[in-house]
Amino acid sequence: MKNTSNSFIQPAGFYIVALSSMSYSNIYVMFLTVLYVITIMCNVFMIAIIFYDHRLHVPKFMAVGNLALVDIVLSTSLVPGMIKTYIVLDNFVPFKLCLVQMYTYYTFLSLEPFSLCILSYDRFIAICFPLRQESINTNSRMVYIIGAVWLFCIVIVFYAVASMPALSFCGSLEVHSYFCDYAPVLVLACSDTTPQWKYATTLTILFTAGPLIFIFLTYMGILSAVFRMKNIQSRYKSLATCTEHLIIVALFFIPIVTIFCLTFFGIIWNPNVGLVSLSLSSLLTPCVNPILYSLKTKEIRSRIYSLLTQRLSVHPVKNLH
Numbered sequence: 378m379k380n381t382s383n384s385f386i387q388p389a390g391f392y393i394v395a396l397s398s399m400s401y402s403n404i405y406v407m408f409l410t411v412l413y414v415i416t417i418m419c420n421v422f423m424i425a426i427i428f429y430d431h432r433l434h435v436p437k438f439m440a441v442g443n444l445a446l447v448d449i450v451l452s453t454s455l456v457p458g459m460i461k462t463y464i465v466l467d468n469f470v471p472f473k474l475c476l477v478q479m480y481t482y483y484t485f486l487s488l489e490p491f492s493l494c495i496l497s498y499d500r501f502i503a504i505c506f507p508l509r510q511e512s513i514n515t516n517s518r519m520v521y522i523i524g525a526v527w528l529f530c531i532v533i534v535f536y537a538v539a540s541m542p543a544l545s546f547c548g549s550l551e552v553h554s555y556f557c558d559y560a561p562v563l564v565l566a567c568s569d570t571t572p573q574w575k576y577a578t579t580l581t582i583l584f585t586a587g588p589l590i591f592i593f594l595t596y597m598g599i600l601s602a603v604f605r606m607k608n609i610q611s612r613y614k615s616l617a618t619c620t621e622h623l624i625i626v627a628l629f630f631i632p633i634v635t636i637f638c639l640t641f642f643g644i645i646w647n648p649n650v651g652l653v654s655l656s657l658s659s660l661l662t663p664c665v666n667p668i669l670y671s672l673k674t675k676e677i678r679s680r681i682y683s684l685l686t687q688r689l690s691v692h693p694v695k696n697l698h
Contacts, residue, residue, distance in 0.1 A: 386547045390471040391562065393462045394551045399649045406463040409656065412664045413456040419667035420445040423677070430680050436519035437499050438677075441670055443523050444492040448663030451485040454478060455659060458556050475557035480538040483559060486659065487530040487580075489629060490588035494595075495522060496622050501595040504615050505602040537576055544568045555656050585633060592626060621673040625666055632658035 396402040427433045427442040458478055462468045470478070502514040537559065544566040554561040559577060563570050599619065606612045632654045639651075671677050 386545045386567075387542065388472055388546045388550050390469055391475055391550050391552045391557060391565075393458075393468045393470060393554065393556065395554045395561075395652050396463065396649060397468075399653075403463050405653070406459050409660050410456055410460060410464075412660050413452050416452045416660065416664040416667075417449060419671075420449045420663065423667040423670065426677060426680050426684075433676060433680070434516065436514045436516060437496075437503070439516065439519045439523065440492070440495045440499050441674075444489075444496065445667055447485050447488045447492050448666055450481065451489060452660050452663045454481040454485060455556055455656070459656075462555070470552075470557055475562065476538055476541055478557045479541075479559055479562070480534060482556065483538070484530050484534045487534055487584050488527065489662070490584060491526045491530065493622070493626055493629065494588045494591045495519075495526065497592045497595040497626075498522070500619050500622060501598055503618070504599050533580065537573070537580060540573055540576075544570065544573075555652055581637075585630075585637070589630060589634075596623075621669040624669055625662060628665060629658065629662045 396405070399405070423445045424442050427438045427445075458470070499514060499519075503510050506513055541562070544563075545568045546565055547567040549565055552558065552561045552565070563573055563577070596619070599615075603612050603615050606615070636651050636654055671681060
């Protein structure tokens with residue numbers, strides 16, 4: 378029931394209760410914690426390599442470093458809170474901290490698909506305009522693109538979260554999600570939330586369909602350019618540079634689109650399945666990103682190899698004989 382009186386009720390905080398009915402939820406959170414540790418280590422290592430190696434100060438690796446930074450903050454916005462809730466068994470989140478977590482998560486979740494768009498843009502320029510690549514896709518232009526994307530996501534998500542303190546919460550304070558999620562918190566409000574729902578729906582479509590359409594169009598252009606190549610070896614090499622990006626796009630979008638379609642068509646299922654899928658998608662992709670780029674990108678592989686060889690030359694293995 379919506380609050381029609383002039384009273385305004387802002388709670389001290391909320392209780393995170395999702396996944397509590399799932400068997401072995403603490404083990405699942407421990408698994409996500411392992412993913413989180415790997416994510417932080419690999420992405421920090423990736424950023425350090427790109428930062429210290431001046432040969433990697435090019436638009437492509439600026440985009441890769443941007444994705445690594447987004448992945449670090451996105452996973453950090455979730456896992457420490459989940460550890461507190463499901464392992465330390467303290468599921469209370471103060472109201473202001475809830476809004477901070479909500480804002481951080483959705484800002485960087487929004488940055489993730491747009492960061493993938495930046496990478497697809499880089500591949501599009503490299504393959505479709507190889508002779509003009511350096512003049513079209515310059516370092517300064519990449520900085521402007523990344524900066525514009527960050528500013529857009531920071532501002533547009535801020536409006537959605539900033540409306541929360543104006544709502545009144547006069548009923549249950551149990552949030553049925555694994556963190557302070559926007560929609561599960563919004564349903565607890567007893568004020569009129571129609572504007573917030575409309576805005577959230579618009580953002581969901583914008584942040585999902587928009588990047589998907591852009592990536593699809595860039596790859597249509599890439600495929601068109603590849604099939605115009607007469608040399609089979611050149612076709613293979615061009616497509617091979619896109620494999621890591623396509624895998625990451627699939628890992629990020631498939632769970633989100635699948636859950637959206639199942640929800641839209643009203644298919645009945647266990648709510649925990651959707652929560653597990655979304656939480657795994659939010660943490661598996663940031664974990665896999667740096668590993669894929671390290672294995673599939675020649676420049677990063679060679680840099681890692683040179684670091685290892687330098688390390689071994691400084692600290693040679695002692696002769697046991």
